[in-house]
Amino acid sequence: MTPLTRRQLLSAGFSAAAVGLLAGCATPGTTSVNSAPAIAAAASGEKITLTYWSWLKDLQNVADIWNAKNPNVQVEAVWIPGGNEGGYQKLYSALASGGGPDLAQVEMRTIPEFMLVNGLVDLSRYGADEHAHLYDETLWKQVSYVDGVYGIPQDSGPMAMFYQPDVLGTESPATWDDWAVVAAEMRAKDVYLDTFSLADASSFAAYATQAGASWFRAEKDGWVINMTDDATLQVARFFDKAIDDDLVQTGYGNYSPAWFAAASSGQIASCVTASWGDALIEGVAGGEGKWMAAPMPTWGNGGYGSSYQGGSTAAVLANSKHPKEALDFAVWMTTSKEGIDAMIENSGIGWSPARDFIGTQRQQPSEFFSGQNYNEEVFVPATQQQNSEWSWWPVTQQSFNILSDGFRKKASGGTLVDAVAAAEKQIISVFTNKGLSIRKETA
Amino acid sequence: MTTTPVATGTAERQQPTELRTGKPARARRTRGAARAPWMLLAPFLALFVLTFILPIIVAIGSSFTSVRRSGLFGEEGVTSEFAWFDNYALALADGNFIASIGRMLLFGVVQVPIMIVLATVLALMLESASARWPGFFRAAYFLPYGVPGVIATILWSFLYVPGLSPLFDVAALVGLEPDFLGAGSVLWSIANIVVWSYTGYNMLIIVAQLKSIPVELYEAARVDGASTWRVVRSIQLPLIRPALVLTTVFSIIGTLQLFAEAQVLMKVAPAIDSQYTPNLSAYTTAFAYNDYNVAAAQAVLIAVVAFALSFIFLKLTNRKSA
Numbered sequence: 051m052t053p054l055t056r057r058q059l060l061s062a063g064f065s066a067a068a069v070g071l072l073a074g075c076a077t078p079g080t081t082s083v084n085s086a087p088a089i090a091a092a093a094s095g096e097k098i099t100l101t102y103w104s105w106l107k108d109l110q111n112v113a114d115i116w117n118a119k120n121p122n123v124q125v126e127a128v129w130i131p132g133g134n135e136g137g138y139q140k141l142y143s144a145l146a147s148g149g150g151p152d153l154a155q156v157e158m159r160t161i162p163e164f165m166l167v168n169g170l171v172d173l174s175r176y177g178a179d180e181h182a183h184l185y186d187e188t189l190w191k192q193v194s195y196v197d198g199v200y201g202i203p204q205d206s207g208p209m210a211m212f213y214q215p216d217v218l219g220t221e222s223p224a225t226w227d228d229w230a231v232v233a234a235e236m237r238a239k240d241v242y243l244d245t246f247s248l249a250d251a252s253s254f255a256a257y258a259t260q261a262g263a264s265w266f267r268a269e270k271d272g273w274v275i276n277m278t279d280d281a282t283l284q285v286a287r288f289f290d291k292a293i294d295d296d297l298v299q300t301g302y303g304n305y306s307p308a309w310f311a312a313a314s315s316g317q318i319a320s321c322v323t324a325s326w327g328d329a330l331i332e333g334v335a336g337g338e339g340k341w342m343a344a345p346m347p348t349w350g351n352g353g354y355g356s357s358y359q360g361g362s363t364a365a366v367l368a369n370s371k372h373p374k375e376a377l378d379f380a381v382w383m384t385t386s387k388e389g390i391d392a393m394i395e396n397s398g399i400g401w402s403p404a405r406d407f408i409g410t411q412r413q414q415p416s417e418f419f420s421g422q423n424y425n426e427e428v429f430v431p432a433t434q435q436q437n438s439e440w441s442w443w444p445v446t447q448q449s450f451n452i453l454s455d456g457f458r459k460k461a462s463g464g465t466l467v468d469a470v471a472a473a474e475k476q477i478i479s480v481f482t483n484k485g486l487s488i489r490k491e492t493a
Numbered sequence: 494m495t496t497t498p499v500a501t502g503t504a505e506r507q508q509p510t511e512l513r514t515g516k517p518a519r520a521r522r523t524r525g526a527a528r529a530p531w532m533l534l535a536p537f538l539a540l541f542v543l544t545f546i547l548p549i550i551v552a553i554g555s556s557f558t559s560v561r562r563s564g565l566f567g568e569e570g571v572t573s574e575f576a577w578f579d580n581y582a583l584a585l586a587d588g589n590f591i592a593s594i595g596r597m598l599l600f601g602v603v604q605v606p607i608m609i610v611l612a613t614v615l616a617l618m619l620e621s622a623s624a625r626w627p628g629f630f631r632a633a634y635f636l637p638y639g640v641p642g643v644i645a646t647i648l649w650s651f652l653y654v655p656g657l658s659p660l661f662d663v664a665a666l667v668g669l670e671p672d673f674l675g676a677g678s679v680l681w682s683i684a685n686i687v688v689w690s691y692t693g694y695n696m697l698i699i700v701a702q703l704k705s706i707p708v709e710l711y712e713a714a715r716v717d718g719a720s721t722w723r724v725v726r727s728i729q730l731p732l733i734r735p736a737l738v739l740t741t742v743f744s745i746i747g748t749l750q751l752f753a754e755a756q757v758l759m760k761v762a763p764a765i766d767s768q769y770t771p772n773l774s775a776y777t778t779a780f781a782y783n784d785y786n787v788a789a790a791q792a793v794l795i796a797v798v799a800f801a802l803s804f805i806f807l808k809l810t811n812r813k814s815a
Contacts, residue, residue: 081571082567134781138780138781139781142780143780146785162566163783166566167783195565195566196566196568248763249763249764249765249766250763268565272564272565273565301674301763303763306654307650307654307761308655308656311657312656315656444565444566445782447781447782451766451767451781454766455589455766455768458676458763458764461676461764483583484560484561485562485567486562486563486565486567487564
């Protein structure tokens with residue numbers, strides 16, 4: 051054996067140092083702010099500044115309306131990239147290093163993920179429950195977990211169907227079975243009725259929700275998972291067949307560059323999407339006056355009239371020094387008329403979560419959508435026909451990725467039904483690897 | 494080494510100074526002189542340790558730690574423990590992560606040789622006696638390297654998307670229906686972007702090496718009546734070997750670290766999943782799944798594979814030259 055070189059000695063030294071450091075290096079997000087004493091409101095006369103990280107555009111204009119009225123609680127809006135495009139990554143690292151803003155935009159489905167890293171303040175400790183009656187019930191349920199409230203609903207996405215009457219005709223399909231018939235007719239004209247994304251499982255989840263699925267339930271003794279219920283399997287079988295019969299476009303997803311090109315040339319006839327899809331559809335070149343909205347097709351036997359996709363909250367992050375004031379601002383922003391109107395005008399938010407006000411602008415008919423007053427006609431009823439049993443869970447993003455990894459196998463002969471069943475097993479093991487208790491629904 | 498003009502010059506110049514300080518002339522001055530290099534190095538060393546060595550150690554530490562939460566969200570307690578190789582086992586049991594490494598090996602086996610051959614051919618052509626405007630073409634070939642990877646990918650993605658790209662119209666003229674973003678083809682679409690970006694850079698390294706070949710060798714060859722092809726085979730190629738080895742090792746490491754291209758192309762290509770490349774996999778695990786510990790294990794594994802591949806390649810090329 052050759053004697054140790056200096057370099058080898060050096061690396062041995064570093065390894066020893068590494069072992070020594072092991073003890074001292076704690077993984078971030080392992081202590082909870084909600085077991086610490088509540089933080090008192092700022093003394094009157096004390097001037098504080100709250101920061102709000104969000105990917106809504108021109109949010110500062112909204113905050114400025116509040117700032118003008120509340121000289122002592124100034125809100126500063128900071129733009130971050132949208133959700134998993136980099137915004138959450140930024141928030142997670144800020145939390146991990148013990149910093150971060152007072153408020154952050156967090157999607158409904160991501161709230162439990164932030165709870166898992168102890169990133170959110172339980173707002174029920176600061177009086178959030180007093181405001182519950184101002185919000186849509188389904189949405190309030192989606193921010194409430196184990197006696198706590200972890201975010202203030204800020205916008206949501208009730209679903210409907212946008213379609214081009216010139217391509218599809220004026221009758222939109224009322225049920226998914228009708229939808230399949232129409233889709234086949236469209237294929238004869240070399241038109242796709244809609245897309246189905248194999249890369250993003252969130253549409254599939256929304257359809258399953260509509261059919262009456264409720265994949266997760268939080269019980270006292272742990273999570274209960276049920277992804278292979280009749281509703282989900284019905285949806286999976288339906289789209290298995292639709293893809294096999296080439297009824298849907300799977301090559302690209304909604305609102306991708308290829309989609310805009312196809313929608314503009316009339317090769318995509320319609321789009322089952324959330325209310326916030328209107329702003330995106332308005333970006334279809336030459337689309338003015340060519341689109342209308344109709345209710346989402348239903349699953350016929352049971353299920354709900356509509357579903358939801360997307361939707362976000364203003365959540366108070368764990369390192370905030372002023373959770374009470376942050377809550378007050380969030381409630382003002384999402385329930386006051388001026389707040390909602392400013393959010394729609396400046397930031398183009400999705401559907402307002404407030405119970406009695408959809409926004410002045412949205413009470414008017416839209417020129418782009420063929421003069422239809424689609425918000426009041428289609429989306430207001432949609433919000434009242436949603437599955438309120440649905441609950442998000444702590445590894446939503448990972449679960450959706452697992453699901454879409456399975457969906458991608460559809461291209462090489464797999465089925466959505468198999469993918470759902472396999473995903474359920476894999477998600478259970480993700481939970482157990484984190485130490486969380488989970489069991490399969492036995493019914 | 495003496496043939497590489499880069500960096501070695503400064504090292505040689507420093508040597509005499511070091512030798513001089515080593516002599517025990519006047520004790521006090523020597524101590525000061527011995528301290529001087531460390532003082533001058535201190536700013537660099539501090540940053541190097543803080544931003545390079547320390548993160549590596551923390552990452553290795555993190556890869557051996559595991560966090561267990563109990564209850565619904567960990568509200569009933571969170572514990573960190575030393576996990577031995579549990580995280581590595583989880584990373585290796587993840588079929589998608591292993592697939593991403595396999596995918597990059599396949600990518601490397603095809604893309605690296607193509608790029609190196611292309612770079613060598615371009616360099617030889619630019620350095621040949623009959624080249625016109627070599628300065629202009631050198632700059633032109635190098636230009637793509639100046640375009641950041643993200644921007645390059647966005648530009649290329651517009652050429653890959655059906656309905657937007659003129660390439661499809663051209664292909665339709667000859668009756669082809671290409672699919673640049675399909676499950677089977679998107680990897681090679683990425684390879685194309687990488688070749689476009691880095692061929693010029695590698696070419697420049699090879700050109701630098703070609704320029705250092707003494708003129709006498711060419712003159713002697715010409716006197717002996719050697720053809721251009723003969724000069725390439727017997728003089729230029731053997732003498733640029735170090736540059737070829739260097740560029741290949743860089744490319745192997747670069748291949749395993751592929752990230753931006755896949756991440757950006759993901760938006761238009763449904764076939765790219767969140768674990769398409771090893772680095773993308775580690776990124777997703779850490780920042781989308783919040784599983785820093787398994788992500789650290791993945792990162793360490795990527796480094797080990799990159800190290801092993803570079804080492805094997807260097808061993809193989811050294812043995813041939815011996």
